Amino acid sequence: MTVLEAKLSGRVxxxxxxxxxxTQGGTLVIVGPNGAGKTSLLLMVLGALEPSAGRIAVNxxxxxxxxLGVNVRLEERALGxxxxxxxxxxxxxxxxxxxxxxxxRPDRANARRVxxxxxxxxxxxxxxxxxxxxxxxxxxxxKQRVALARALAAEPRALLxxxxxxxxxxxxxxEVRAFLRAYLQKLGVPTIVVSHDAKDxxxxxxxxxxxxxxxxxQLGTWAELRAxxxxxxxxxxxxxxxxxxxxxxxxxxxxx
Amino acid sequence: xxxxxxxxxxxxxxxxxxxxxxxxxLVLFLALxxxxxxxTTSFRDFVAGLAxxxxxxxxxxxxxxxxxxxxxxxxxxTPLAWLFARSRGRFLRALETATQLPVVIPPAVAxxxxxxxxxxxxxxxxxxxxDFSVAFTTAAVVMAEVxxxxxxxxxxxxxxxxxxxxxxxxxxxxxxxxxxRLFLRLGLPxxxxxxxxxxxxxxxxxxxxxxATLMFAGNLTGTTQTLPLAIYTAxxxxxxxxxxxxxxxxxxxxxLLVGVRASxxxxxxxxxxxxxx
Numbered sequence: 001m002t003v004l005e006a007k008l009s010g011r012v013x014x015x016x017x018x019x020x021x022x023t024q025g026g027t028l029v030i031v032g033p034n035g036a037g038k039t040s041l042l043l044m045v046l047g048a049l050e051p052s053a054g055r056i057a058v059n060x061x062x063x064x065x066x067x068l069g070v071n072v073r074l075e076e077r078a079l080g081x082x083x084x085x086x087x088x089x090x091x092x093x094x095x096x097x098x099x100x101x102x103x104x105r106p107d108r109a110n111a112r113r114v115x116x117x118x119x120x121x122x123x124x125x126x127x128x129x130x131x132x133x134x135x136x137x138x139x140x141x142x143k144q145r146v147a148l149a150r151a152l153a154a155e156p157r158a159l160l161x162x163x164x165x166x167x168x169x170x171x172x173x174x175e176v177r178a179f180l181r182a183y184l185q186k187l188g189v190p191t192i193v194v195s196h197d198a199k200d201x202x203x204x205x206x207x208x209x210x211x212x213x214x215x216x217x218q219l220g221t222w223a224e225l226r227a228x229x230x231x232x233x234x235x236x237x238x239x240x241x242x243x244x245x246x247x248x249x250x251x252x253x254x255x256x
Numbered sequence: 257x258x259x260x261x262x263x264x265x266x267x268x269x270x271x272x273x274x275x276x277x278x279x280x281x282l283v284l285f286l287a288l289x290x291x292x293x294x295x296t297t298s299f300r301d302f303v304a305g306l307a308x309x310x311x312x313x314x315x316x317x318x319x320x321x322x323x324x325x326x327x328x329x330x331x332x333x334t335p336l337a338w339l340f341a342r343s344r345g346r347f348l349r350a351l352e353t354a355t356q357l358p359v360v361i362p363p364a365v366a367x368x369x370x371x372x373x374x375x376x377x378x379x380x381x382x383x384x385x386x387d388f389s390v391a392f393t394t395a396a397v398v399m400a401e402v403x404x405x406x407x408x409x410x411x412x413x414x415x416x417x418x419x420x421x422x423x424x425x426x427x428x429x430x431x432x433x434x435x436x437r438l439f440l441r442l443g444l445p446x447x448x449x450x451x452x453x454x455x456x457x458x459x460x461x462x463x464x465x466x467x468a469t470l471m472f473a474g475n476l477t478g479t480t481q482t483l484p485l486a487i488y489t490a491x492x493x494x495x496x497x498x499x500x501x502x503x504x505x506x507x508x509x510x511x512l513l514v515g516v517r518a519s520x521x522x523x524x525x526x527x528x529x530x531x532x533x
Binding site: 046048074075076077078079080081082083084085087089090091100101103104105151154156 | 421423424426427428429430431432433434437441442445446
């Protein structure tokens, strides 16, 4: 697991970056305060945002390197992106959402079997009963499962989840988080999760990277972060996981 | 403390009563002409007006030319609007502004400009066979309508495409969707209500086109005399015909307006719920 360095500075679009992410087949959760650059980092890994300079590699695969002129197109990065509100195509039902993915794939030989294969994907993930539902009729948790199934239908090299639980009711989060944890473990697809929630980091992440003011300030397992927090933010962050009342902190105004 | 008292004074003077009075004056001014159109005619006059020989050729021609111009505008304008909405380049931004020019220039100027471009001695006349000109033909009517109505559609379509949640398109691209698939399978259906509304407004503008048509296509019954030109012509001979035709146009326009409004106030099925923190 090596995150050499993540440096984000200046305006979006004028960002320099140096990131090498290795999920080791597990889940890497990137946490940090608002405005630290978490979503920018994710969009750069996805290929939707181009850093002005630097290098991005995920699990050893070079995606961007300004020095070598490497910039793999978003369409060819083979990353499964699941945004915060899940972005199910609202004009298509669940089955058609999955079919859309299969139709995009270049193996034309299988084009005729798209429906068959889409049904197989839903069956495998135990979601056949949702096949004819539209996104707006699904619960938050169902939407997330469909979004994951849809992303997986593209057989991505890695999954990118942006705040996977933020769109849910607080009450539903626990259950969906437990499901997500089990699901990601079962799948074994390398996953990068961006979150501001300590509970996500504690339960979902094999490893946690803390992003502060555009830099990775600490990287390790949750246990390591708890045991030896390197910055005041990390110290406060690990405490916020348990709902235990936080200790009174004196004179720490710079904690952003 | 003079400030609060001034504010209090203002509030008293510009109370709801005054605002209501000012607003009512405008509404009355706008409503009175419509009332005049409807109230000063009888059903018999209306039928007699519609029987005027100018009426049916004009009605037929207007339907024909506005259908043709709408097809041209939608076929060519939709891809353009998609490019405008998707691009952040300076050139396309400038071009987007430029395509709005026909909205702000007077139709008479549009007529002169069309003549200078496509008339007998226009700059595009080299393309014509000898001594031919598209001016003063039915095709010229369609061209004038496209010229004045396209900007309405392009603008509405561009903003409809811009309203699409960017994440939907990012997700589509992450599956490897080609630009064409993105446009056809996501862009078009997701922007459909806005595209239809834009097409309706654009069509209404084409239907009402008068100035540019008169100058570039003329006023020939059956060939270039559309409904507005027929009204203008009938005004000199048979006022009932002018009034009847006007009523037809008002009814069509009103129906269109109500239809577009209604489709805009239906909440979009795909309105995204989760908001970004």
